[in-house]
Amino acid sequence: xxxxxxxxxxxxxxxxxxxxxxxxxxxxxxxxxxxxxxxxxxxxxxxxxxxxxxxxxxxxxxxxxxxxxxxxxxxxxxxxxxxxxxxxxxxxxxxxxxxxxxxxxxxxxxxxxxxxxxxxxxxxxxxxxxxxxxxxxxxxxxxxxxxxxxxxxxxxxxxxxxxxxxxxxxxxxxxxxxxxxxxxxxxxxxxxxxxxxxxxxxxxxxxxxxxxxxxxx
Amino acid sequence: xxxxxxxxxxxxxxxxxxxxxxxxxxxxxxxxxxxxxxxxxxxxxxxxxxxxxxxxxxxxxxxxxxxxxxxxxxxxxxxxxxxxxxxxxxxxxxxxxxxxxxxxxxxxxxxxxxxxxxxxxxxxxxxxxxxxxxxxxxxxxxxxxxxxxxxxxxxxxxxxxxxxxxxxxxxxxxxxxxxxxxxxxxxxxxxxxxxxxxxxxxxxxxxxxxxxxxxxxxxxxxxxxxxxxxxxxxxxxxxxxxxxxxxxxxxxxxxxxxxxxxxxxxxxxxxxxx
Numbered sequence: 001x002x003x004x005x006x007x008x009x010x011x012x013x014x015x016x017x018x019x020x021x022x023x024x025x026x027x028x029x030x031x032x033x034x035x036x037x038x039x040x041x042x043x044x045x046x047x048x049x050x051x052x053x054x055x056x057x058x059x060x061x062x063x064x065x066x067x068x069x070x071x072x073x074x075x076x077x078x079x080x081x082x083x084x085x086x087x088x089x090x091x092x093x094x095x096x097x098x099x100x101x102x103x104x105x106x107x108x109x110x111x112x113x114x115x116x117x118x119x120x121x122x123x124x125x126x127x128x129x130x131x132x133x134x135x136x137x138x139x140x141x142x143x144x145x146x147x148x149x150x151x152x153x154x155x156x157x158x159x160x161x162x163x164x165x166x167x168x169x170x171x172x173x174x175x176x177x178x179x180x181x182x183x184x185x186x187x188x189x190x191x192x193x194x195x196x197x198x199x200x201x202x203x204x205x206x207x208x209x210x211x212x213x214x215x216x217x
Numbered sequence: 218x219x220x221x222x223x224x225x226x227x228x229x230x231x232x233x234x235x236x237x238x239x240x241x242x243x244x245x246x247x248x249x250x251x252x253x254x255x256x257x258x259x260x261x262x263x264x265x266x267x268x269x270x271x272x273x274x275x276x277x278x279x280x281x282x283x284x285x286x287x288x289x290x291x292x293x294x295x296x297x298x299x300x301x302x303x304x305x306x307x308x309x310x311x312x313x314x315x316x317x318x319x320x321x322x323x324x325x326x327x328x329x330x331x332x333x334x335x336x337x338x339x340x341x342x343x344x345x346x347x348x349x350x351x352x353x354x355x356x357x358x359x360x361x362x363x364x365x366x367x368x369x370x371x372x373x374x375x376x377x378x379x380x381x382x383x384x385x386x387x388x389x390x391x392x393x394x395x396x397x398x399x400x401x402x403x404x405x406x407x408x409x410x411x412x413x414x415x416x417x418x419x420x421x422x423x424x425x426x427x428x429x430x431x432x433x434x435x436x437x438x439x440x441x442x443x444x445x446x447x448x449x450x451x452x453x454x455x456x457x458x459x460x461x462x463x464x465x466x467x468x469x470x471x472x473x474x475x476x477x478x479x480x481x482x483x484x485x486x487x488x489x490x491x
Contacts, residue, residue, distance in 0.1 A: 053324035056317065057341055058300040126247035214302050215238040216245075 014149040024087055025174055029146030031080045032170050035072055036112050037137050042068035043116025044123055044133060051217035061210055062203075065116040073109050081105070084177060091178045100183065103192055104173040110195030111165055114202030121209040124216050144170060165194050226274040226310075227393060227424050228298055233307035235268040235293060235448075267293050269448040270307070275393075278422045282429065282439030282456070284463055290448040291428045295319060295395050298426065313392025313424075316342075320397070321382030327371035331362055331381065334370050338385045352388055360384035361407070376404060383411050393424045432460050 015021040046064035053059065081101075088097050123129045143164050150158055150167075161167065168191040175183035239262070268290050275281055283291045296302045297309055299317035325334045335356050339349025357363045360380045365373065373381065387394075396415065419425060419438060429435055435442060435456065442459040444452040452459055 050324075052320065053341070055296075055301060056319045056324050058317075059341060122247070125245070126250065127245040128247050132247065211303065212238065 011149055014151050028174050033146055035076055039069045039072035039112040040115045044119045047120045048123055054217055065120045069113045069116050088177045092180050097176050100176045104169045107191035107195035108169050110199040114198035117202035117206040121206040124213050227277045227312050228275040229310045230271050230273040231308050233268055233271045233304045236264050236305045237267050238262045239265045267448050271450055277424055280425045280439045282427050282435035282442040285445035289445045291445050292397055295397055315393045316389045316391035317395045318386045321379055325370045328369050330367050332366040335385055356384045356388045380407050387414055394418050396427045
């Protein structure tokens with residue numbers, strides 16, 4: 001609320017002069033960022049926190065980061081998704097956008113899962129990862145266009161900001177919810193492709209590190 | 218081991234070796250590791266051979282005791298059999314449902330209630346949620362913790378925790394049961410009760426592996442013994458003869474230590490006399 005009052009007026013011209021549109025943009029940004037940071041941080045400690053359990057029972061290591069991200073997924077599904085559905089109908093006014101809504105959300109879950117696998121595996125070996133990841137998460141926070149429109153940045157910096165893997169997810173979700181036209185297919189495709197890529201890479205990293213886990217738990 | 222038995226084994230280890238990273242001199246720090254690497258001080262983490270070519274075949278219905286000094290690799294063998302640790306070399310073959318009774322009180326979620334922990338443990342052991350809920354009452358009754366069902370686990374005393382751990386781990390219908398020094402949990406009454414349950418397992422002809430330092434326990438529960446030392450099987454065979462050989466070697470070591478101390482003292486006295 002405070003944010004929208006402060007930034008909303010100054011950024012309104014980027015949102016067709018509508019503060020309402022800015023608020024929805026921020027809301028979507030917060031959903032995505034909070035999910036990403038929350039789920040990855042939960043995944044980070046998941047394997048180490050269950051070290052004693054892994055020492056007495058045979059359980060697959062993968063279950064822990066997956067469970068961490070999945071629990072946030074359930075929260076997202078029951079908490080924010082109804083709002084998103086209503087907003088989509090109210091703002092874009094297009095019924096078929098409801099079908100597109102899961103694409104960026106699934107991409108978000110995949111991306112979080114991939115990062116979660118990677119840092120959970122690293123944390124088994126390096127116990128100072130949480131401090132570093134905090135910094136990385138902060139960097140992701142400020143480089144994600146949540147409270148500001150990406151258009152305010154100069155061209156060159158925009159190109160850098162768009163490297164943020166969350167950018168495609170954020171932007172395509174916003175277009176699905178807000179735009180009265182068909183969303184940019186490039187972003188809508190890029191989001192799940194990066195998500196799946198990061199998830200696969202994270203899984204492979206986790207798998208290669210796995211044989212040494214038991215010595216460190 | 219125990220070549221005379223011709224029955225098909227339910228557990229067999231062939232040339233199993235396990236090399237583990239030791240925790241000494243190892244940095245758990247990414248920052249420190251990176252700097253060490255940059256400065257050229259980086260060393261590979263030291264490794265230690267914990268198991269060294271262990272061969273073991275356990276026929277169905279056998280009751281095997283594993284003895285040996287601390288750090289010999291007894292618990293490690295059990296963990297390899299339970300599938301918790303993967304061997305570096307060699308093969309492990311097991312069949313049937315294994316109930317590992319290792320580190321009993323560990324692995325509970327301290328903030329969840331006793332009942333929730335029992336159910337989640339049942340699911341982790343490989344059952345369904347419905348099965349776990351079915352077993353809940355009998356487990357709570359056995360652990361004598363019915364009144365505490367809604368208490369968070371962190372509020373239990375250590376004895377209660379041990380009882381709960383024993384109850385959840387043994388309320389199963391296993392083909393193989395693995396016991397690591399767990400016949401001494403809870404108060405005297407519960408100890409008797411737990412002993413009865415273990416004896417029940419043994420009477421039903423369930424294959425069992427027991428690690429213990431109490432030779433009396435081994436004599437009572439096992440029909441063959443494996444003596445493990447420094448990650449190797451030193452001797453395997455009949456209960457009495459193996460235990461006797463093990464105790465003899467301990468006596469020898471103890472005597473050697475006494476002699477060493479004695480001669481040390483003598484040479485010390487001699488130097489004083491000079």
